[in-house]
Amino acid sequence: MGKKTQLANPTSERKSLLLIYTGGTIGMIKDARTGQLKPFDFNRLLDEVPELHKFDLDIDSHAFDTPIDSSDMHPAIWLQLAHLIGFHYDAYDGFVILHGSDTMAFTASALSFLLENLGKPVVLTGSQLPIGTIRTDGKENLITAIEIAAASKNGKPLVPEVCVYFEYRLYRGNRTHKFNAEHFRAFQSPNYPLLAEAGIHLNYNEAAIATAPTKKLRVHTTLDPRVAVLKLFPGITPEVVDAMLGIKGLQALVLETFGSGNATTEAWFVDALEKAIKRGLLILNITQCAAGRVEQGRYQTSSQLKKIGVVGGSDMTTEAALSKLMFVLATTADKRKIPVVLRKSLRGEMTV
Ligand code: ASP
Numbered sequence: 001m002g003k004k005t006q007l008a009n010p011t012s013e014r015k016s017l018l019l020i021y022t023g024g025t026i027g028m029i030k031d032a033r034t035g036q037l038k039p040f041d042f043n044r045l046l047d048e049v050p051e052l053h054k055f056d057l058d059i060d061s062h063a064f065d066t067p068i069d070s071s072d073m074h075p076a077i078w079l080q081l082a083h084l085i086g087f088h089y090d091a092y093d094g095f096v097i098l099h100g101s102d103t104m105a106f107t108a109s110a111l112s113f114l115l116e117n118l119g120k121p122v123v124l125t126g127s128q129l130p131i132g133t134i135r136t137d138g139k140e141n142l143i144t145a146i147e148i149a150a151a152s153k154n155g156k157p158l159v160p161e162v163c164v165y166f167e168y169r170l171y172r173g174n175r176t177h178k179f180n181a182e183h184f185r186a187f188q189s190p191n192y193p194l195l196a197e198a199g200i201h202l203n204y205n206e207a208a209i210a211t212a213p214t215k216k217l218r219v220h221t222t223l224d225p226r227v228a229v230l231k232l233f234p235g236i237t238p239e240v241v242d243a244m245l246g247i248k249g250l251q252a253l254v255l256e257t258f259g260s261g262n263a264t265t266e267a268w269f270v271d272a273l274e275k276a277i278k279r280g281l282l283i284l285n286i287t288q289c290a291a292g293r294v295e296q297g298r299y300q301t302s303s304q305l306k307k308i309g310v311v312g313g314s315d316m317t318t319e320a321a322l323s324k325l326m327f328v329l330a331t332t333a334d335k336r337k338i339p340v341v342l343r344k345s346l347r348g349e350m351t352v
Contacts, residue, residue, distance in 0.1 A: 015093045015150045016058040020084065021045065022077070023067030024100025026127040026138040037130065039067035045098075048131045049139055057150050060092075070100025070126075073107055075223045075326060081107070082114035085122060086219030094121040094149030094157060098142070101126045101178055101186050104164055105319040108173025112162040112320075112347040113327035114220045117213040121149040121159045124173060125166060128184050137184045141166060144198050151202070158204055160212040161348070163195055170196035172208075174320040174349040179290065190291035191315040191351065210348055224251060224329035227322060231256040231288060238268050245276040252282035252325040254318060255305075261285050261294030261312060262301035274308040282329075282338055286313035286321045293351060311339045313350065320349040 021027060027045040028037040042063035046052060052059060062084065068077075085095055099107055108124050115122065125145040127138030145165040151158040162173040167185045175192035193208045230244045230253055244253065253276075257263050277283060285294050285305055293315035296306035306312065313321050328341050345352045 014056060014058050015152075016060070016091070017094050017096060017146060017149050018085075018088050018092045019059055019061040019096045019098065019146070020081065021061060021063040021067065021098045022070070022073075022081070022100075023064060024070050024098060024102075024104075024126040025129065026098055026100075026125075026131050026142070027067055028069075028130045029132060030130075039069065042067070045131055049142060051139070051143055052146070055146060055150075057146070059146065068100070070103040070107070073100075073103040075110065075225045078107060078110040078114060078323075079221060079223060082111055082219050083221070085111075085115060086217065089120070089217055089219075092120070093152070094123070096142070096145045096149045097122065097124045099124050099126050101128065101166070105173070105176040105178055105187070105317065106323060108162050108164050108176060109317070109320040109349065110223070110323035110326070112174040112349065113323055114223075115162065116218040116220060117215040118162065118217060119160045119212045120157050121151075122162045122173075123149045123159070123170075124162070124164045128182070128186055137167060140168075144168075144202070147202065148196065151204075156212060158206075159195060159209055161195075161210040168198040169194050170198075172210075172348060174323075174347055175317065177290070177317045177319060188290070191293065191317075192348075220327065220331060222330040223323075223326040225326055226251040226329070227254065227325045228252075229254040229256060229318060229322060232258060232263055234264075236264070236269075238272065241269060241272050245272055245281065250281060251329050252284065254313075254321045254325065255283050255285050255310065256288040256318065257285055257294065257302070257305075259287060259289060260292065260298050260302065261287060261296050261305065262299050263305060265301055265304060270304050270308060273305070273310065277309045280335070282325070282342070283310045284313045284321055284325060284342060285310050286316050286318060291315075309339075311342050313342070314352060316350045324349060 131138035
């Protein structure tokens with residue numbers, strides 16, 4: 001994966017960052033023939049941001065050989081990114097990942113689980129308009145993301161966690177959700193406060209930022225992709241539910257329920273879920289609401305789920321729930337312990 005470019009002259013005292021370019025709108029151009037946006041070469045992207053050379057930082061870059069639209073993102077690439085960060089971890093003070101906004105929250109969530117005991121910033125950013133366009137939001141996003149990744153206090157990184165920076169706001173990565181396909185403010189973190197806000201000053205919300213771990217970084221190398229998401233809707237039929245629960249090899253299902261974790265009380269539905277759980281399928285209940293959390297047992301329509309062994313996912317986003325399942329399935333040897341692990345907050349991804 002990719003080639004390295006050096007953007008500044010190294011001196012030993014200066015902070016150093018690794019800028020990883022995966023693709024996304026930030027580095028796209030309009031195809032002259034079709035008018036569609038497609039990824040272009042990383043060095044041309046850097047030409048658009050001469051400001052990068054003004055930083056008193058050593059910035060190396062690593063570009064994917066073939067930049068991708070983030071709709072083509074895949075767990076295998078999350079593993080490659082985690083490996084890349086682990087491989088270069090000691091050599092850099094922080095990492096910035098340029099990534100399409102469409103699946104940025106998934107990648108940020110997955111990386112938060114894969115990089116256990118992370119003690120340095122990993123900041124994902126991108127843009128809604130390509131960096132070469134006059135009104136691009138990409139420049140500010142990139143420049144401030146770099147500043148955040150290099151920020152320290154008393155010699156320690158200010159934000160030692162995986163985060164997303166977009167449109168003047170810094171979010172915890174695994175609390176983030178893309179909610180707007182058009183506005184520059186494309187992300188929100190409905191259940192967790194901002195980690196920082198950029199105005200004239202960069203104001204860090206230190207109380208909300210993770211404390212640096214005392215243990216050494218551990219980069220996990222496996223994920224189990226045998227998971228799926230089922231979003232409930234009024235009128236959902238046994239055919240739809242059975243088709244999902246019957247997927248060959250499926251290990252876990254994210255169930256997107258109504259409100260605080262509620263689902264239809266129809267007997268066929270509860271029976272189907274109960275049978276699947278008895279067969280060994282894990283079912284994790286999260287809400288389809290943008291904010292708030294699942295409280296199984298608050299209503300009759302959720303206490304039945306609790307009774308049959310559906311695991312309550314509190315206020316996790318779909319992105320965090322899905323990647324947490326992939327991670328926990330791959331890393332928990334004793335399958336009976338998985339529900340217990342899922343109920344814990346592993347990387348600040350949920351309120352417990
Ligand atoms: N389709 C693009 C992507 O996710 C959108 C973006 O970058 O904002 O790669």
